[in-house]
Amino acid sequence: MCGIIGYIGDKKAVSIVLEGLKKLEYRGYDSAGIACLIDEKIKIIKCKGKIKNLETLVDEQLNSSTIAIGHTRWATHGKPSDENAHPHCSGGIVLVHNGIIENYAELKRELKKDGYKFISETDTEVIVHLIRKYRDKLPFEEAVRKAVSKLKGSYALVIMDEREPDRLIGVRMESPLVIGILNGEKFIASDIPAFLSYCNRVIFLDDGEIASLKKSEVRIYNFQGKEKKKNPVTINWTASMAEKGGFKHFMLKEIYEQPRALADTIRGRILPDGSRVVFKEWGLKEEEMEKFKKIYLVACGTSYHACLIGKYMIENIAKIPVEVDIASEFRYRNIPFQEDSLFIAISQSGETADTLAALRFAKKYGIKTLAICNVLGSTASREADAVFYTHSGPEIGVASTKAFTCQISALYILTLAFAQLKGTLQKDLFHKFIKDLLHLPTLAEEVLKLDDKIQILAKEVYRKPNFLYLGRGPAYPVALEGALKLKEISYIHAEGYAAGEMKHGPIALVEEGFPVVFVVSSDQYLEKTISNMEEIKARDGLIITVSDSKDEKLNRISDRFIYVEGINSYLNTILFTIPLQLLAYYVALLRGCDVDQPRNLAKSVTVE
Numbered sequence: 001m002c003g004i005i006g007y008i009g010d011k012k013a014v015s016i017v018l019e020g021l022k023k024l025e026y027r028g029y030d031s032a033g034i035a036c037l038i039d040e041k042i043k044i045i046k047c048k049g050k051i052k053n054l055e056t057l058v059d060e061q062l063n064s065s066t067i068a069i070g071h072t073r074w075a076t077h078g079k080p081s082d083e084n085a086h087p088h089c090s091g092g093i094v095l096v097h098n099g100i101i102e103n104y105a106e107l108k109r110e111l112k113k114d115g116y117k118f119i120s121e122t123d124t125e126v127i128v129h130l131i132r133k134y135r136d137k138l139p140f141e142e143a144v145r146k147a148v149s150k151l152k153g154s155y156a157l158v159i160m161d162e163r164e165p166d167r168l169i170g171v172r173m174e175s176p177l178v179i180g181i182l183n184g185e186k187f188i189a190s191d192i193p194a195f196l197s198y199c200n201r202v203i204f205l206d207d208g209e210i211a212s213l214k215k216s217e218v219r220i221y222n223f224q225g226k227e228k229k230k231n232p233v234t235i236n237w238t239a240s241m242a243e244k245g246g247f248k249h250f251m252l253k254e255i256y257e258q259p260r261a262l263a264d265t266i267r268g269r270i271l272p273d274g275s276r277v278v279f280k281e282w283g284l285k286e287e288e289m290e291k292f293k294k295i296y297l298v299a300c301g302t303s304y305h306a307c308l309i310g311k312y313m314i315e316n317i318a319k320i321p322v323e324v325d326i327a328s329e330f331r332y333r334n335i336p337f338q339e340d341s342l343f344i345a346i347s348q349s350g351e352t353a354d355t356l357a358a359l360r361f362a363k364k365y366g367i368k369t370l371a372i373c374n375v376l377g378s379t380a381s382r383e384a385d386a387v388f389y390t391h392s393g394p395e396i397g398v399a400s401t402k403a404f405t406c407q408i409s410a411l412y413i414l415t416l417a418f419a420q421l422k423g424t425l426q427k428d429l430f431h432k433f434i435k436d437l438l439h440l441p442t443l444a445e446e447v448l449k450l451d452d453k454i455q456i457l458a459k460e461v462y463r464k465p466n467f468l469y470l471g472r473g474p475a476y477p478v479a480l481e482g483a484l485k486l487k488e489i490s491y492i493h494a495e496g497y498a499a500g501e502m503k504h505g506p507i508a509l510v511e512e513g514f515p516v517v518f519v520v521s522s523d524q525y526l527e528k529t530i531s532n533m534e535e536i537k538a539r540d541g542l543i544i545t546v547s548d549s550k551d552e553k554l555n556r557i558s559d560r561f562i563y564v565e566g567i568n569s570y571l572n573t574i575l576f577t578i579p580l581q582l583l584a585y586y587v588a589l590l591r592g593c594d595v596d597q598p599r600n601l602a603k604s605v606t607v608e
Helices: 013-029 051-055 060-064 104-111 124-135 142-150 250-256 257-265 284-293 302-320 353-364 379-383 401-420 429-461 476-489 498-502 526-537 552-557 570-592
Strands: 002-010 031-038 040-049 069-072 088-090 093-101 153-161 168-173 178-182 185-189 203-204 209-214 219-224 292-301 322-328 341-347 368-373 386-388 466-471 492-496 516-522 542-547 560-561
Touching: 002 013, 002 093, 002 153, 002 168, 002 209, 013 031, 013 051, 013 060, 013 069, 013 185, 031 051, 031 060, 031 093, 040 051, 040 069, 069 093, 069 153, 088 124, 093 124, 093 429, 104 124, 124 142, 124 153, 142 153, 142 168, 142 209, 168 185, 185 209, 219 552, 250 570, 257 401, 257 429, 257 570, 284 401, 292 302, 292 353, 302 322, 302 341, 302 401, 302 476, 341 353, 353 368, 353 379, 368 401, 379 386, 401 429, 401 570, 429 542, 429 560, 429 570, 466 476, 466 498, 466 526, 476 492, 476 516, 476 570, 492 498, 498 526, 516 526, 516 570, 526 542, 526 552, 542 552, 542 570
Parallel strands: 292 322, 292 341, 341 368, 368 386, 466 492, 466 516, 516 542, 542 560
Antiparallel strands: 002 069, 002 185, 031 040, 031 069, 088 093, 093 153, 153 168, 168 209, 178 185, 178 203, 209 219
16 A cells, blocks of 8 residues: 655665655655665665655755665555555664555564564554564574564565665465566666666566575575575556656546547457457366366456456356456355365456455465456456456556546457357448447547546536436446546545435435436436436436437436447446546546545555
């Protein structure tokens, strides 16, 4: 839930780390800090608030250092404060930490008995005192190994010792950590954008691994001290892909990147003549896919909404029963797993703690697993039996946009692969569905032309305190996602419901001027949705409709109508989502909210 970065080389380490922290601020932004070595002595600056507050404290003297570590925090243990900000130091040892130490209270009691003084409320301070305790008798690396053997929980650590000014040590256990490789320089961080402007050759650490970084070498070994050989991989993202590119916010940039991102998700997955889906790269064998009799779709937040849409696709097109669950609930159920089942975990980062736990739970019972994620080398991609990379590029805005629509397109491609193998679609319809998919990025470009119209709508409704979003069929999860986007970034209370549930409670909220957003596809649900709209109209609600239908009655009953050129009920979910993302963005902007870093949220939820 926090961002960490370390650097060792010949350049100005503090400036590099500070720059890296700005790229990681999406991971946490309630406090920040940097530690460096000046004349082989630790110097720490840290403060409550965002990186810009920390930047004012950096003086020229610090820029003489060539080794530094930094941290941007999202609080888990201890409120945001100067004292609770990282880095934490003890007896010449200083470190930064992402994750949660589950047994910190027990360790803290033991350390207090040994005379160690605590000045923060964090679980992290336990780690640095523990390393110091062992460092008094053991070499640096051995002290770190001894200390982490006592820890329970999730953690990524980057550690400095003033007695070894030419070394950084990184440790990973269930929290992401990646190393950047340059001749004479090394980086280590929670995420690639932190150092991508300097290098694109990286090594991903796995759980239970420790890395020792010097200017000219990287050594990796496990918690038992056994060295491991790992080759760097080259990341094909450009540094500009992780920048705002002229847009006011990352979120708006990422909304506008969706046509390109969708094209990248589709690219290489369909034969050039559009006749078949290519799925060998995923790691699933044809004979396996033919045998699957049930699919579990599991995720959190926005990705969970993608799962709900996937259920409609897979059951209707591929004729395979699908069970959808929230990851944080899945592993606590006593599930009678069906033989020949496939478990699909969906996570933008591939590091979502609850989703990873659910994946491991399924693997424990021998269920075949597939990860749909965006980040090359992420934990989910490594631990799953198979992986479908969405290739949507880095998503910096905390509220997910392009990652969500690319997840839907990935599920659509997966569905067509199953239909292809199982023969559940007539040939003509199968080819139409593929043709629709190939046309999708172009239609997404067209939807973005609604921007001006949606800005006008936002000005009409941004002062409203409550919203209701309604849809039927595949449009229902889009309503859920539209409501989530609005509440995430504008702090307006918004609820999404299946339109058929409206009379079972939510209609009690409707009064004159109450905004109700209907997501309507020109499919079998159209007439029933219009009936629901009539009921809102009778109570003087403000009806805002997003639809591909040209039904005259639908247009007449709507107070505000946003027409989207549609394609089919399943891919319409992507096209309908884009206007709702824009509406949430412009409402938040008018309300003066921090769009990219909404309060209380972090981009990657890496603790349970």
